[in-house]
Amino acid sequence: MDQETNPVPPQSEKKEPKRRFMFVVAGLYLASLAAACVLVLRGPSPVKDGQNLLTLARESDSIGWIAIHGPIYNSASGHRWEKGAELWARHIKAMSETKGVKAIILDINSPGGSVGAVQEIYSQILRVRQEKHIPFVALFDDVAASGGYYIASACDQIVAHPGTLTGSIGVIFSVSNLEGLFGKIGYKMESIKSGKHKDMGSPARPLTAEERAILQGVINDAYEQFVAAVAAGRRLPVDQVKPLADGRIYTGSQALKLKLVDAIGDSEDAVALAAKLGKIEGKPRVRRELDKFSDLFEMLDSRFEGSLSGRLFGGALKTQEAGLEYLWMGW
Numbered sequence: 199m200d201q202e203t204n205p206v207p208p209q210s211e212k213k214e215p216k217r218r219f220m221f222v223v224a225g226l227y228l229a230s231l232a233a234a235c236v237l238v239l240r241g242p243s244p245v246k247d248g249q250n251l252l253t254l255a256r257e258s259d260s261i262g263w264i265a266i267h268g269p270i271y272n273s274a275s276g277h278r279w280e281k282g283a284e285l286w287a288r289h290i291k292a293m294s295e296t297k298g299v300k301a302i303i304l305d306i307n308s309p310g311g312s313v314g315a316v317q318e319i320y321s322q323i324l325r326v327r328q329e330k331h332i333p334f335v336a337l338f339d340d341v342a343a344s345g346g347y348y349i350a351s352a353c354d355q356i357v358a359h360p361g362t363l364t365g366s367i368g369v370i371f372s373v374s375n376l377e378g379l380f381g382k383i384g385y386k387m388e389s390i391k392s393g394k395h396k397d398m399g400s401p402a403r404p405l406t407a408e409e410r411a412i413l414q415g416v417i418n419d420a421y422e423q424f425v426a427a428v429a430a431g432r433r434l435p436v437d438q439v440k441p442l443a444d445g446r447i448y449t450g451s452q453a454l455k456l457k458l459v460d461a462i463g464d465s466e467d468a469v470a471l472a473a474k475l476g477k478i479e480g481k482p483r484v485r486r487e488l489d490k491f492s493d494l495f496e497m498l499d500s501r502f503e504g505s506l507s508g509r510l511f512g513g514a515l516k517t518q519e520a521g522l523e524y525l526w527m528g529w
Contacts, residue, residue, distance in 0.1 A: 260483040261472045262293035262302040269525070270311030270319065270345050283315035287322040294326040299485060301333045301476030302326075303468050304353060309526040310345025313369070313420055316524050320427065323352040333475035337468040338362040338459070343447055345524035347458075348424060351431030354475060356459040357468045358450030365453060366526035367428060367443035369420045371413055376401040420522050432457060447526065 266286055273282030293302055304323075310316060326332055336342070336350035338358035343366035350356050358364060380386065380402060389397040398409045405413070425443050429436045434457060442456055453459045461467065473482040 258298050258483060259300050259476070259478045260298050260485045261469060261476065261478070262296065262299045263305060263484050263486045264289050264293060264302060265305040265307075266319070266346075266349065267305075267307045267339075270308055270315045270349075272312065272315045272318070283311075283318045287319050290319070290322045290326060293485070294330050294332050296485065299332065300478050300482075301335065301472035303472050303484075304334060304336045304349065305339065305465075306336055306342040306346050306350055307339035308346035308349075309341055309343050309528070310348065310366070310524040313345075313522040313524055316345035316348050317423075319349050320352045323349065327352070327354070333472065335468050335472040335475065337465060338364055338450060341526070343526035343528075344368065346526075348427060348524050351428045353431070355461070355471055357461045357463045357471060358453060358459045359464065360449065360451045360462050362450035362453075363447050363526075364450065365442070365448040365458065366445055366528075367424055367439075368445035368524075369417045369424065370523050370525060370527065371417055371521070372523075373399045373405065373413075374401045375404050377403055417522065420524075424524060428458075447528070 264286070268281075270283055270286075273284055290302070290304075293299055323334055327334060333355075334353035336353040336356045338346075338350070338356065339362065341363045342350060342358070343364055347364050347367065387400070387402040389400060389402075391397050395409060395412065398405070398412065421443075425436060425439050428434070428443065429439045432439070442458065448456065448458065450459060450462055454462055461471065463471075469482060469484060476482075
């Protein structure tokens with residue numbers, strides 16, 4: 199008697215249930231995203247006088263709160279939703295243009311980052327202070343070092359926890375020398391260059407004495423910019439800042455004694471100080487809302503641990519870039 203055999207299903211049929219499942223998951227995600235957009239854009243229900251609660255709240259005196267957390271670099275793609283110095287600078291500008299905001303708190307928890315990215319945020323703070331006369335208070339969390347401190351030096355006042363790590367005033371330029379490793383694995387790299395210094399910093403060879411001097415001159419210039427910013431912001435003579443600016447870190451308590459911060463305290467102390475500088479009477483309202491679309495995307499991106507910005511825009515914030523950095527390497 200012939201035995202009945204079960205035919206093996208084609209490979210495409212095996213994949214079909216999995217494919218349908220992925221479509222269902224994607225559909226549910228898009229539906230939840232659309233629902234969230236509707237809720238955010240619709241806002242609170244109107245009240246009797248024809249204004250909604252959000253409008254009424256915006257008309258009252260308040261304090262803006264902006265968190266600058268993590269290393270500070272420019273975004274990889276420049277997309278308006280991608281994390282980076284441009285986004286933080288836009289948030290500062292948007293908050294300063296929000297009706298009723300009388301002062302802004304910068305919640306800083308950062309070891310710094312690239313020179314250009316740090317100076318982008320620094321310049322935006324100074325512009326808002328000069329053009330809109332809005333005071334800024336920097337609040338230091340665990341770490342506010344190097345570029346994190348550079349940004350804070352643009353603020354009117356700085357509040358730190360006693361155990362905050364801050365300082366690290368200085369510049370670093372990292373160059374890798376892989377010549378020995380390349381020799382062991384038989385790898386050779388040649389540069390066709392227009393000038394003798396065009397491949398300066400190449401990992402295939404060590405720096406020459408002349409190249410080291412050139413790089414040191416660049417670093418010294420960026421360092422002088424850092425020292426000048428601290429001296430201006432802290433209202434201290436340059437000669438008093440330079441002995442403190444050898445790259446070392448300080449605790450918040452040490453920084454207070456050295457006049458690098460203005461007060462030891464927490465978030466409530468920072469709010470009280472911002473209210474005083476902004477001449478707000480009574481208990482101030484703290485605003486954390488900004489652009490609705492970017493806030494919604496950041497919320498979802500945070501929920502999925504950065505996978506949205508990484509997948510949609512080719513990777514968001516870099517952890518390290520080549521070039522000059524106001525960065526504490528101990529982060």
